[in-house]
Amino acid sequence: MSFNINNLVRNNIRNLKPYSSARDEFKGEASVYLDANENSLGSPLVKWYNRYPDPLQWKVKKKLSTIKNIAPEQMFLGNGSDECIDLLYRCFCTPAKDNVVILPPTYGMYEVSANINDVEIRKAPLLNNFQLSITRIEELVDENTKIIWICSPNNPTANSINRTDIYTILNNFNGLVVVDEAYINFSRQQSFIKDLQDYPNLVVMQTFSKAWGLAGLRVGMMFASEEIINIINKVKPPYNIGIHTQELVLQALENIADVNEMIKLLVDMRNALSEVFLRVPIVEEVYPSDANFILVKIKEARKVYNFLLTKGIVVRDRSNVQLCEDCLRITVGTELENTKLIDGIDAYLETIAE
Numbered sequence: 001m002s003f004n005i006n007n008l009v010r011n012n013i014r015n016l017k018p019y020s021s022a023r024d025e026f027k028g029e030a031s032v033y034l035d036a037n038e039n040s041l042g043s044p045l046v047k048w049y050n051r052y053p054d055p056l057q058w059k060v061k062k063k064l065s066t067i068k069n070i071a072p073e074q075m076f077l078g079n080g081s082d083e084c085i086d087l088l089y090r091c092f093c094t095p096a097k098d099n100v101v102i103l104p105p106t107y108g109m110y111e112v113s114a115n116i117n118d119v120e121i122r123k124a125p126l127l128n129n130f131q132l133s134i135t136r137i138e139e140l141v142d143e144n145t146k147i148i149w150i151c152s153p154n155n156p157t158a159n160s161i162n163r164t165d166i167y168t169i170l171n172n173f174n175g176l177v178v179v180d181e182a183y184i185n186f187s188r189q190q191s192f193i194k195d196l197q198d199y200p201n202l203v204v205m206q207t208f209s210k211a212w213g214l215a216g217l218r219v220g221m222m223f224a225s226e227e228i229i230n231i232i233n234k235v236k237p238p239y240n241i242g243i244h245t246q247e248l249v250l251q252a253l254e255n256i257a258d259v260n261e262m263i264k265l266l267v268d269m270r271n272a273l274s275e276v277f278l279r280v281p282i283v284e285e286v287y288p289s290d291a292n293f294i295l296v297k298i299k300e301a302r303k304v305y306n307f308l309l310t311k312g313i314v315v316r317d318r319s320n321v322q323l324c325e326d327c328l329r330i331t332v333g334t335e336l337e338n339t340k341l342i343d344g345i346d347a348y349l350e351t352i353a354e
């Protein structure tokens with residue numbers, strides 16, 4: 001395969017001389033720091049945050065490297081996956097010229113971020129079994145197609161995408177293939193991180209927002225070749241992850257056993273919740289889930305959604321999404337929350353029985 005990242009990156013980004021921060025220009029240890037115009041007197045807090053953070057978050061990346069089995073130089077940390085998605089557009093897609101392919105129904109940010117960046121979106125809908133249509137994808141790709149976005153496990157359909165199909169795309173497409181693994185920890189699938197050594201056009205995204213339970217911190221991960229990561233690093237805001245966030249993520253990484261415990265519990269509760277929904281008379285389908293949510297096809301989904309709202313229970317109405325007609329997307333809650341949800345459904349059944 002004739003993949004060359006230099007053919008893919010935008011001209012202005014290839015030629016970009018990146019901002020050089022104080023922390024870039026002096027990296028050693030010193031006793032007097034007068035190079036960054038920080039407030040030398042301190043902070044109005046018990047703990048001081050008067051110094052700028054490490055622009056490349058090396059401590060976090062080194063720790064993460066032992067968990068993910070990949071070099072720190074092949075990682076990027078962003079202000080949520082949102083920032084990772086936006087940076088991929090800004091580095092590789094020339095506005096009003098290039099295009100990307102998405103596979104709906106899928107995560108909404110790929111399209112929103114494309115629109116913000118004035119990048120054309122081409123849609124190759126999933127098949128009825130929520131798997132890829134390689135033919136549809138092939139029909140859409142042309143010389144200006146820079147990225148194919150694959151979400152696996154997919155949001156909102158909850159299934160993993162067939163691995164062999166992803167390899168087919170990786171082998172036949174000369175642009176970037178992004179595999180968004182936001183929900184990978186809830187599946188039995190192996191991450192595509194280990195395939196990075198074989199595919200220079202592969203980008204893997206993960207997040208601290210789901211299994212790690214840190215959605216409020218806003219930290220997304222991107223794994224790719226060092227060449228790709230270097231390009232992204234040129235474009236990112238110099239200090240995109242704050243000190244406090246870096247410290248908390250580092251602490252979380254020390255507590256991986258707690259995370260694994262939560263994953264196990266959530267998967268058990270997901271399976272139990274699926275079983276319960278299968279027995280609800282108005283439920284037409286509970287789709288197999290590799291994530292921490294289930295997709296349920298239910299009669300008059302919109303009415304069920306509104307009824308649950310009156311009980312103070314919010315699920316995600318996906319009934320107007322193509323291939324998800326009459327579907328609700330339901331996040332696995334705590335034991336108590338799941339019980340309240342089931343009680344809510346029972347109460348709804350009583351209203352329609354009358």
Ligand SMILES: *Cc1c(COP(=O)(O)O)cnc(C)c1O
Binds near residue numbers: 081206207215219
């Ligand atoms: C939730 C989710 C993310 C996470 O986004 P963050 O910005 O990291 O919180 C990414 N991709 C998909 C498909 C998601 O559902």
